[in-house]
Amino acid sequence: MMPINAYKSIVKGAAIFGGTQAFTIIVNLIRGKFVALFLGPEGMGISSLMTASMNTIQQFSSLGLNLSIIKEISNAKEVGEKAKLLLVISIARTLLRITAIIGALFTILFSRFLSNITFGNDDYRWYFIMLSIAIFFTTMSNGELSILQGYRAIKKLAYASIVGAFTGLFVGVPLYYWMGYDAIVPAMIALSLVNFLFYRNTSRRIFVERIVFKWKENYLLIKKMLLLGMTLMFAALLGTLANYILNTYIGRCGSLNEVGMYQAANSITNQYVGMVFTAMGLDYFPRLAAISQDNSKVKELVNQEIEIVLLFMAPLCCILILLSPLIIKILLTDEFMGIIPLVRWMGLGLFFKAFAFPLGYISFSKGDKKTFFWLEGVLSNLLLLLISIVSYFIWGIIGMGISLCLTYFIWGGVYIFITKRLYELRLNAFIFRLLIILIFFILLTFLS
Numbered sequence: 001m002m003p004i005n006a007y008k009s010i011v012k013g014a015a016i017f018g019g020t021q022a023f024t025i026i027v028n029l030i031r032g033k034f035v036a037l038f039l040g041p042e043g044m045g046i047s048s049l050m051t052a053s054m055n056t057i058q059q060f061s062s063l064g065l066n067l068s069i070i071k072e073i074s075n076a077k078e079v080g081e082k083a084k085l086l087l088v089i090s091i092a093r094t095l096l097r098i099t100a101i102i103g104a105l106f107t108i109l110f111s112r113f114l115s116n117i118t119f120g121n122d123d124y125r126w127y128f129i130m131l132s133i134a135i136f137f138t139t140m141s142n143g144e145l146s147i148l149q150g151y152r153a154i155k156k157l158a159y160a161s162i163v164g165a166f167t168g169l170f171v172g173v174p175l176y177y178w179m180g181y182d183a184i185v186p187a188m189i190a191l192s193l194v195n196f197l198f199y200r201n202t203s204r205r206i207f208v209e210r211i212v213f214k215w216k217e218n219y220l221l222i223k224k225m226l227l228l229g230m231t232l233m234f235a236a237l238l239g240t241l242a243n244y245i246l247n248t249y250i251g252r253c254g255s256l257n258e259v260g261m262y263q264a265a266n267s268i269t270n271q272y273v274g275m276v277f278t279a280m281g282l283d284y285f286p287r288l289a290a291i292s293q294d295n296s297k298v299k300e301l302v303n304q305e306i307e308i309v310l311l312f313m314a315p316l317c318c319i320l321i322l323l324s325p326l327i328i329k330i331l332l333t334d335e336f337m338g339i340i341p342l343v344r345w346m347g348l349g350l351f352f353k354a355f356a357f358p359l360g361y362i363s364f365s366k367g368d369k370k371t372f373f374w375l376e377g378v379l380s381n382l383l384l385l386l387i388s389i390v391s392y393f394i395w396g397i398i399g400m401g402i403s404l405c406l407t408y409f410i411w412g413g414v415y416i417f418i419t420k421r422l423y424e425l426r427l428n429a430f431i432f433r434l435l436i437i438l439i440f441f442i443l444l445t446f447l448s
Contacts, residue, residue: 027165047184049118054131054188056240058138061103064233065095066146068225071289071365073150078290086211089147089203091222094213100139107132130185137192144199148206152286156202160195167194224367231369235377242381246388250397258397265342265401268327269320269350277357285361292365295424303428305358310431313354314438318445320347345401348446352408355435359415362423371422379414383407 069092076085107114111128115121148157171190175183215222251259284305291297324343328336363372384407391399419425
């Protein structure tokens, strides 16, 4: 059992971020209702495609630097090297400024192509040209967000998330009312600009001093940040590819209706418990990165985090399993009641995912690019893809929930073995006892 002070520290961070995430979800649901009212199904479809396009391009334009920035800032803060801290911030802002410009120029130059592959025609070319502004400011604001996260400015991060949610509601909704479809991209630009200005102003208040760095003198640090970031980017790309193959397989071997059902179940579970993983990640990764070179401290923190995550997730999984019909009825329609068994299996699988979740950050926090890429990028996605295809073939759409359980149950064992071999990390006996007890109650809920 860990000390009470460790409990307080972890729970405090999780509570602040979790509460913020819950508030953000509620505000976004309200915003979604107004968008549906003012734009209708077609407008919502256009908005969804433009948002997906922006997120994809922005993911590439940032080169995966965000977690790399968090890691370096956390390390500098832990050892108390103010000069290095300011140097990392200066390098991060310069790199992201360059990648943001590249992302914006790419969107402008290939606007006709992007319109054709997204909508099947070039009628939305000017939408993509304007979208380049949102991509630029989103890349920059995510960089400032990473700086604050690495410094663990918890309250400021929470406040920033609330500001962003309210901006989307009070700026976006009036624009939709006045301009209709033509407000979709301007609303995205307004949100990205406000977020950037707020994050930048917040970080400037913390880091008053600024330094000018020389590229040649800091070549090794720049190279390290870029390589680690690109490793993350390629790993994320493999995850996107695996998801695309899986959806295509369901559509070809089943039907588009089943694809929709699967995505609806994913959406519900992600909205319901995604805030827990997000809240934990925002607080946990900077703490882990700061002590990544001390295996004894890493072991202590990982055990603490697993214990807290399991205690958080167990009741949430039980509630999701029990109340899935009500949740589906509120968030969707009666047409989706057929996904109740799928959502319940996913609720069971999410508990195993929660166990594996803290272990997945270890290799990245240590800067072990090779292990992270092969574990998170290749093996995890390959395992999920193979088990999902076999499960769907045997059990149909419900098999997608069963595959989630099997994948993360196996993956938890793989993580335990790998982290023990590579980093001498052993989980406490208390964790396994807690795991068995909580699984018993979740299975009892599931079987009832």
